[in-house]
Amino acid sequence: MSEGLKLTREGGIALIEMCEPSSRNALSDRMRADFIRVMEELHHDEDLRAVVLTGSGGVFSAGGDLKAMLARHRAGETSGAEDVVGRMSKLHGWMRRLRDLPVPVICAIDGPAFGAGFGIACAGDILIASDRASFNASFCKVGAVPDGNLFYALPRIVGLQRAKELFYTGRVVDAAEALRIGLVLEVVSTEALLPRAMEMARMMCDASPVAFRLTKQIAGKALELDDEALLAMEAQAQAICLASGYHREALQRFTEKQPPKFDFR
Template identity: 35%
Template sequence: MSGPFLIIERENAIATVTLNRPSERNAISRPEYIEEIRNFCADATRDPSLKAVIVTGAGSAFCAGGNVKDMRDKAGIFEGSPYTLRNRYRDGIQQIPLALYELEVPTIAAINGPAIGAGLDLACMCDVRIASQGALFAESFVKLGIVPGDGGAWLLPRIVGNARAALMTLTGDAIDTTTALDYGLISQVVPPENLLATARAVAQRIAANPGHALRLTKRLLREGQDMKLGPLLELSAAYQALAHHTADHEEAVNAFLEKRSPRFGNR
């Protein structure tokens, strides 16, 4: 299938990004796919008018991870010596979690079908995860005799906890939406026909807030995963000082006191 891997649609302050290889179950199987994701993240961070991003998949799958046929054939991103493969992982698919980690805009994964291997990890890189009924989730690398190579061993325990992450990763077994909801892996399950509308409604609630506050808050949440309380409080104080001297903060306070809806201008 030709054309871009990412279909990007913009509606005001919200971008919907669709992985567009349904015939391949949206597997991340080519260097150019990775480059598209990196470029989008960089462009989104540079765009102060963008306040929320929805990530979903075309067709029946969210993302099937890597291309298993390419693994068998030692082709594509799986071609080469162990040394070559190590560098290809570092310079290739591992750039996705780094790019999404640095993306300042809040992200919502609208999981329309199976999220398997690197596909589950991609969903875990997003800030919010909403799934349609019938979606499946598997950290299934071990079933193919490999390990989570794109950050899953760091991402998944921070979302579902060490014990559940170990169970998912060491068995490689898939879980359904009921279990995923119980684990805290997803926040909501909706009928398939309501998935994007639900994700957009959440994105609109996010985008109703000042852009600078959203970006600084997301950064605090991410940095707080690995910081002690003292350094996080220092960072919070610095970010708060910046936020207090923005026009949107003044507008929010005035609107609250005047009992009216705020009119933010990303200032």
């Protein structure tokens, strides 16, 4: 793995660290290429049970690499809308794969998550933040629209009116406000952030991977489908889960008064 991302494993947990702190973990070409490779690898990993995604150097991600964008303009390397659409298509490709990983994705956010970095954070299933974390949909400040899947993700997390306000103003949301508006699940100290994320991931490793995958698939459609469609998906998924070995073992443990394998705290 190159320096854009660092991927390490602890059993079924994949820890992904964005590690270009000199550029505030901006989405350089190298980091984008690493994300494509890592997502491809993880989607084919049958032993994967959870993912923790974080930044380095006290920054989650500053989003797009504005210096590189300006350099491309000056060098005449940006040919027009077609060039931008192509780059956005590649961005959407690996972000879609991150969002759709069939396991829990926990984003541990320390420091700024700005622009597309905000979008990367919102691709997680659970967001936990350090007390120095901050969030900013700053696109309006550079004459751009929100990207990084924020049009989809942010209204679903904080509501449409709040998402519009953040899009329109480009203001910074600190950790305390992020917790208050439901953007993050927990706020902890900087020192406790990664240990807490890994603790969550370890607990989730004991859950049924089939049940988690199906739950994530259906929950992802909860605000798009009507009740009847969701009931149909629920019935199909439950038929699979209740026929699984994991479910039978869980019933056995319950009747024998043994503690459950999965007990999230």
